[in-house]
Amino acid sequence: MSITKTAEWAKLAELAKTVGQSSIREAFQADPSRFDKFNMKLNEEGNDFLFDFSKNRIDENVMAELRNLAKVANVDAMKKKMFGGEKINFTEDRAVFHVALRHQGDEMSTGGKNVMPDIRAVQAHMKEFCSEIISGSWTGFTGKKIENIVNIGIGGSDLGPLMVTEALNRAAQLDWNQLVSNSIGLDCPALKPFKNHLGIHFISNVDGTHVSEVLKKLDQETTLCIIASKTFTTQETITNANSAKRWFLSKAPESAIAKHFVALSTNKEKVAAFGIDTKNMFEFWDWVGGRYSLWSAIGLSIALSVGFDNYMQLLKGAASMDQHFLNAPAESNIPLTMALLGVWYSNFLGAESHAMLPYDQYLHRFAAYFQQGDMESNGKYVRRNGDEADYQTGPIIWGEPGTNGQHAFYQLIHQGTRLIPADFIATCKSHNNPTGDGLHHRLLLANFLAQTEALMLGKSSSEAKAELEKANMPAEQIQKILPHKIFKGNRPTNSILLSELNPFTLGQLIAAYEHKIFVQGIIWDINSYDQWGVELGKQLAKQIEPEIQKGSTTTAHDSSTNALINFINARM
Numbered sequence: 001m002s003i004t005k006t007a008e009w010a011k012l013a014e015l016a017k018t019v020g021q022s023s024i025r026e027a028f029q030a031d032p033s034r035f036d037k038f039n040m041k042l043n044e045e046g047n048d049f050l051f052d053f054s055k056n057r058i059d060e061n062v063m064a065e066l067r068n069l070a071k072v073a074n075v076d077a078m079k080k081k082m083f084g085g086e087k088i089n090f091t092e093d094r095a096v097f098h099v100a101l102r103h104q105g106d107e108m109s110t111g112g113k114n115v116m117p118d119i120r121a122v123q124a125h126m127k128e129f130c131s132e133i134i135s136g137s138w139t140g141f142t143g144k145k146i147e148n149i150v151n152i153g154i155g156g157s158d159l160g161p162l163m164v165t166e167a168l169n170r171a172a173q174l175d176w177n178q179l180v181s182n183s184i185g186l187d188c189p190a191l192k193p194f195k196n197h198l199g200i201h202f203i204s205n206v207d208g209t210h211v212s213e214v215l216k217k218l219d220q221e222t223t224l225c226i227i228a229s230k231t232f233t234t235q236e237t238i239t240n241a242n243s244a245k246r247w248f249l250s251k252a253p254e255s256a257i258a259k260h261f262v263a264l265s266t267n268k269e270k271v272a273a274f275g276i277d278t279k280n281m282f283e284f285w286d287w288v289g290g291r292y293s294l295w296s297a298i299g300l301s302i303a304l305s306v307g308f309d310n311y312m313q314l315l316k317g318a319a320s321m322d323q324h325f326l327n328a329p330a331e332s333n334i335p336l337t338m339a340l341l342g343v344w345y346s347n348f349l350g351a352e353s354h355a356m357l358p359y360d361q362y363l364h365r366f367a368a369y370f371q372q373g374d375m376e377s378n379g380k381y382v383r384r385n386g387d388e389a390d391y392q393t394g395p396i397i398w399g400e401p402g403t404n405g406q407h408a409f410y411q412l413i414h415q416g417t418r419l420i421p422a423d424f425i426a427t428c429k430s431h432n433n434p435t436g437d438g439l440h441h442r443l444l445l446a447n448f449l450a451q452t453e454a455l456m457l458g459k460s461s462s463e464a465k466a467e468l469e470k471a472n473m474p475a476e477q478i479q480k481i482l483p484h485k486i487f488k489g490n491r492p493t494n495s496i497l498l499s500e501l502n503p504f505t506l507g508q509l510i511a512a513y514e515h516k517i518f519v520q521g522i523i524w525d526i527n528s529y530d531q532w533g534v535e536l537g538k539q540l541a542k543q544i545e546p547e548i549q550k551g552s553t554t555t556a557h558d559s560s561t562n563a564l565i566n567f568i569n570a571r572m
């Protein structure tokens, strides 16, 4: 039965006409304890995680009905299946078991096999390798230490490591106190650096510009290439890897490949065929989805960048969110609540997109990472039974860091015609304090807080009018300008506050969003763990590639595609 035919869905549809249209501003005025009712907190290993969802068009009734919807959709049973290693990715006949990769105990089984010994063995290999590279005991073909790491991969074999290495990019910081002679002392506590001396680079796009621009700055003698590909067949990655090999062999002998190329993959045969010694391969398994793979050997570039211990802290943070998701009751379950709010806006209030707005420059690739995480998982119209869904599924995920976004697209969130629920993410402490008195971080947080308040409150006609009158604007002018100065408000936001950004809290944050995606996929009755939708374009690209030849013409396609190919061929 379609979820839309349930009594819970019908009740929510009714509530959407009342509570869904009601004023959040008035709800706050009517209930001074609203925040207490609609926030959830975690404290793990000295790290605080606050999820405030009080600035939403909800009341207790709506939340209770949403939780009932999760119940009829069997979220709990499916959650147990995922953590139990069952093959819930039925179109690929695979378990969805990335949670095992960050498990802190000794047993997680799928298909009757405890996978923890294999996971620990790969982690031990990663640890040893990281220590050799970071300490410099691993040397290149001319005896020099490795200075630069290049991760060659795409999609899940790129975006996770890229996002996390950027997020944990805090190296030894500029000592602003030395630069600012009249410093008035540090207000922001100095946080521990994560990043070490190694340069980390990423090559993903098949555009030859990407590989060229990255490699031109590097030296073969001191560079390590990590070829990251679950399948080791991805066209972009293999093309880039071959080009990197060509670049390397222009200066080094074939026998040096073992010191400068390693592979992260599930496919031993293809790795060997590429010319990488399988001793230098870090394995993972088919039950790790590409977009959930940063917890596996795919995270090697992260472990190299911040050290193995920090990498394990990232996994530990994710594991703590796993336990919370698995065990916390629905009434205090953060990922479940994030998911239900998304369903509320997508399915009952017509929202088409969801903005992710981290007020933290280190998280500048966070939204890009979850574009794959969410949209490749839940961008599907076919239900598990093969029927077409008669409701909206995955939203469009987008976003940029604040405050930059405020000066770019927030206009549309404030006064546009669309409803855009948004997650605002920030940290209480900053890693950087250029003025010595915490000014930058106070301004950042003031903007973070002001935006969610402004989106919720809006500005009424009388408020806008009073402002204009105070500025002594002539009445005639006020009349003309007034409608443009009104903000309807009532725009929903979640606020997520971390005490600080560190490997542990980052792990928690990523895992929370992963589980949000899981819950939504269950409610929408789709398989969040396959990605057949990316195949058709790949197939056609393979057919078209030989037709792109200087001077040749084609009539094999529709008139547009033919004309485009012929236009290119005439100008190459």
Ligand SMILES: O=P(O)(O)OC[C@H]1O[C@@H](O)[C@H](O)[C@@H](O)[C@@H]1O
Residues within 6 Å of the ligand: 154, 155, 156, 157, 228, 229, 230, 231, 232, 233, 234, 237, 290, 291, 376, 531, 534
């Ligand atoms: O790691 P691989 O096998 O090279 O795959 C990379 C990416 O390939 C894409 O085609 C898939 O849509 C992604 O999910 C995947 O992450």
